[in-house]
Amino acid sequence: MDNHSNAALLTAPMEETDGSPGVEQIIRKEATMASPMAEKTSDNARLPARIWMKTIGVRYLVRIMALIVAVVLWEFASRNGFHFYINFDNIPAPSVVGTALVAELSGQEFYLHILHSLERVAIAYVLAVVVGVILGVAMGRSRWAEDIILPYIELLRPIPAVAWIPLAILMLPTEQSSIIFITFLGALFPVILNTVHGVEQTSSVLVRAARSLGASRTAILWHVVLPGAMPSIVAGLAIGMGVAWFSLLAGEIISGQYGIGYYTWNSYTLIQYPQIIIGMLTIGGLGTLCTLLVRKGCNPLLKWQAKGGRS
Amino acid sequence: MSEVLMNDNRLAVLDHSRLRAKAGKPGTDRGRISVRDVDIVFDTPTGSHIAVQNANLTVRPGEFVCLLGPSGCGKSTLMNSIAGFVPPTRGDVTVDGEAVTEPGPDRGMVFQQHSLFPWKTVKENVAFGPLMAGVGQNEANSVARTFLSLVGLAAFENAYPNTLSGGMQQRVGIARALANYPSVLLMDEPFGALDAQTRIMMQENLLEIWREFHNTVVFVTHDIDEAVFLSDRIVVMSASPGRIIADIKVDLPRPREQSLLTSPDFMALKRQCLDLIRKETLNAFQQQNKVG
Numbered sequence: 001m002d003n004h005s006n007a008a009l010l011t012a013p014m015e016e017t018d019g020s021p022g023v024e025q026i027i028r029k030e031a032t033m034a035s036p037m038a039e040k041t042s043d044n045a046r047l048p049a050r051i052w053m054k055t056i057g058v059r060y061l062v063r064i065m066a067l068i069v070a071v072v073l074w075e076f077a078s079r080n081g082f083h084f085y086i087n088f089d090n091i092p093a094p095s096v097v098g099t100a101l102v103a104e105l106s107g108q109e110f111y112l113h114i115l116h117s118l119e120r121v122a123i124a125y126v127l128a129v130v131v132g133v134i135l136g137v138a139m140g141r142s143r144w145a146e147d148i149i150l151p152y153i154e155l156l157r158p159i160p161a162v163a164w165i166p167l168a169i170l171m172l173p174t175e176q177s178s179i180i181f182i183t184f185l186g187a188l189f190p191v192i193l194n195t196v197h198g199v200e201q202t203s204s205v206l207v208r209a210a211r212s213l214g215a216s217r218t219a220i221l222w223h224v225v226l227p228g229a230m231p232s233i234v235a236g237l238a239i240g241m242g243v244a245w246f247s248l249l250a251g252e253i254i255s256g257q258y259g260i261g262y263y264t265w266n267s268y269t270l271i272q273y274p275q276i277i278i279g280m281l282t283i284g285g286l287g288t289l290c291t292l293l294v295r296k297g298c299n300p301l302l303k304w305q306a307k308g309g310r311s
Numbered sequence: 312m313s314e315v316l317m318n319d320n321r322l323a324v325l326d327h328s329r330l331r332a333k334a335g336k337p338g339t340d341r342g343r344i345s346v347r348d349v350d351i352v353f354d355t356p357t358g359s360h361i362a363v364q365n366a367n368l369t370v371r372p373g374e375f376v377c378l379l380g381p382s383g384c385g386k387s388t389l390m391n392s393i394a395g396f397v398p399p400t401r402g403d404v405t406v407d408g409e410a411v412t413e414p415g416p417d418r419g420m421v422f423q424q425h426s427l428f429p430w431k432t433v434k435e436n437v438a439f440g441p442l443m444a445g446v447g448q449n450e451a452n453s454v455a456r457t458f459l460s461l462v463g464l465a466a467f468e469n470a471y472p473n474t475l476s477g478g479m480q481q482r483v484g485i486a487r488a489l490a491n492y493p494s495v496l497l498m499d500e501p502f503g504a505l506d507a508q509t510r511i512m513m514q515e516n517l518l519e520i521w522r523e524f525h526n527t528v529v530f531v532t533h534d535i536d537e538a539v540f541l542s543d544r545i546v547v548m549s550a551s552p553g554r555i556i557a558d559i560k561v562d563l564p565r566p567r568e569q570s571l572l573t574s575p576d577f578m579a580l581k582r583q584c585l586d587l588i589r590k591e592t593l594n595a596f597q598q599q600n601k602v603g
Contacts, residue, residue: 208396209426213491214416214443223439227430304430304471 092274097281100274114282116258117248120176121290124183125244129237132188136195136233141225146196157189161247165254179251179259186247187240194236198229231305234298241294245287260286341407341417342494342527344370344393349402351388351553361552362388366402368546368555372494375521375528377538377545379584381592385553386531387499393529394418394497406495416440419488421498426484427472433459433483434468440491458486461520478509485517489524496521498530502537511569514540518567535584539577540567547587550595557587 071094076082078093092100104110138145161182168178202225210224226233252261264279351363362385370376378386391397392404395414404411406418414420419440427436437455442448459465462482472480481501488496502510514537521528532538538545539561547557563576571577 203425205422205426206428208414209420209422209428209487210439211396211414212394212416212418212420212497213440213487215439216443219443223431224428227428230430304473 090273092277097274097277101278104275104278110263113258113260113263114286116255117252117260117286120180120183120251120259121244121248124180124248125187125241127180128184128187128191128240128244132191132236132240133195133233136192136236137199137221137225137229139192140196140199140202140229141221153189153192156185161186161250162253165250168251169254175254175256179248179255182251183244183248187244190239190243191233191236194232194239195229198232198236199225201232202228227301230298230301234295234302237298238291238294241291242287245283245290249283340372342370342372343407344368344495344527344529345405346389346393347402347404349389349392349399349404351385351392351397352400363392363399364552364554366553366555370527370529370544372527373525375530375541375543377530377532377542378548379532379535379538379545379588380548380553381550381588381595382533383595384548384550384591386533386548388553389548390497390499390529390531393495394420416444416491417493418495418497419491419493421481421484421488421496421501423500424477424480424504427480427487429472432469432471433464433475436472436483437487437490440487444491454490455486458490459483461489461523462486462516476509477505478513481505481513482516485520489520493526495527495529498528500531500533503532503534510537515568517541518565522566535581535588536572539563539580539584540572545580545584547584547591549591551598556591559583 074088074091075094077088078091078096080088082088135145135149139149140146164182164185165178168181169175172178172181206224206228207220210220215223248259249261249264252259253265255262260279260282264276264283267273267275267279346366346368349363349366350361353360353362366389368376368389378390380386388397392399393406393411395411395418398412411418427433428439431439434452434455437458438448438451441451441454446454456465456468459468462485464479464482464486467475467479472483475483484501502513505513518541530538530541542561545557545559545561546555547559548554549556559580561580563571563574563580
């Protein structure tokens with residue numbers, strides 16, 4: 001699904017041979033004879049900038065244009081008070097939101113909101129990843145663990161983050177911990193479920209190969225099960241990050257002072273329309289950015305997938 | 312391929328004395344396989360299925376034995392019991408006098424396909440066995456390089472398996488299995504997924520490597536040419552239930568080359584196997600028809 005980043009990764013050239021001409025010849029021969037793949041790889045590696053612009057660059061251009069078109073339509077609808085079932089009368093135009101944003105960005109308050117939210121997401125997310133991966137691996141490896149944990153997940157997963165607010169307040173000591181708990185729950189389920197899915201797909205041939213090479217159970221977990229589950233785990237981590245931001249907004253309803261979710265809710269209470277939109281877009285932007293960071297950060301773990309250039 | 316087996320590589324192979332000491336000296340006294348009165352029965356939803364019935368087989372150290380038979384005759388199951396993946400329901404399997412209870416690095420396995428760790432480079436795949444045996448990373452890497460040279464893939468040590476062709480992947484698989492200096496090499500249709508040309512090249516490669524190590528090889532195949540070309544002995548199995556029905560000595564001179572494939576002696580052996588297999592396949596068909 002991520003074709004452009006794959007293309008960028010296909011740059012590693014095959015290493016040169018170790019000197020013996022006989023070996024080299026044979027390898028070359030077989031590489032070309034039996035594997036058109038090797039040829040293709042080196043072609044992709046030398047993809048010229050001009051072609052990149054024509055293929056991948058154009059696609060990015062289209063995406064940016066799509067966003068610009070929406071903003072222009074919105075500006076138009078707001079200025080003219082568009083009202084046909086959907087009402088734009090009270091919706092501030094992008095230009096108004098932009099002006100308000102500049103004002104926010106020049107103050108200090110706005111950054112404090114963002115910092116508080118980032119801190120909460122970071123703590124909740126790290127906890128969710130640690131707990132989620134451990135539980136997921138346990139469930140994927142042991143039927144007992146799965147039978148014990150799965151009912152809880154099935155029951156709790158459909159409960160929306162907002163519904164947890166009363167219990168979070170009752171159960172947890174501080175406001176901060178309640179918000180973190182709600183965010184944590186949001187991120188937890190996708191991480192667990194994707195980890196379980198990945199672990200359960202472990203190739204039995206690879207496990208047998210590892211056993212016949214003398215690997216212990218622990219070694220199999222580290223060298224076979226976890227790397228094999230990694231593509232699925234990474235997908236779970238990315239989804240989890242998105243859901244974490246999503247849940248944070250709900251959690252920050254109970255926040256008394258700071259947080260971008262609090263900022264958004266508070267603006268609504270104070271009828272500050274441009275600020276509502278700023279809050280929404282900030283959450284969207286930060287969520288996207290963090291998800292992207294997770295994906296990029298996990299790329300080294302998956303480089304074996306990209307190298308082949310197989311899609 | 313002969314250029315690959317250069318003198319310095321040979322020396323390097325002999326250098327890894329620590330690993331070798333663990334494995335003993337392959338090709339001399341280790342690698343005796345004994346299968347006695349073995350039944351292997353699987354429970355299925357429709358009742359129990361006898362995969363292997365009353366198998367008796369002794370393989371001498373350094374012998375190259377092919378298990379030949381139609382698909383579903385239990386030859387892979389029998390090999391898996393030697394590997395330690397499938398416990399025999401009755402009877403016993405021993406390697407060098409010790410009962411086989413679980414897989415181990417003294418019995419290297421080569422699988423049909425997709426058995427390399429895709430997230431490890433070629434070198435890391437081959438170094439895995441030595442690492443598990445407890446040698447240091449540096450020594451494991453040098454063992455891996457030695458064996459990659461042996462199969463002619465030294466230049467690809469940093470490639471990931473999915474960038475290699477099927478034949479190259481199987482060569483890495485062989486290098487990986489050998490890197491533990493196993494006394495027994497178990498190969499489960501390792502060339503079954505390759506095209507005919509590559510397969511013949513791989514068979515020649517394998518014989519050259521085997522000449523170096525001379526460890527015991529049990530090779531599962533349903534390809535008669537392959538069995539005759541490679542082995543000292545062909546053990547022919549019949550389908551449902553899987554039984555050993557013939558044990559054919561292959562007295563063709565070594566080293567063997569492709570020209571052997573058209574010699575009269577080769578043809579005679581091939582015909583012998585063909586007749587046996589044909590009879591068994593017909594029997595199996597008739598049984599299936601009765602059941603169906």
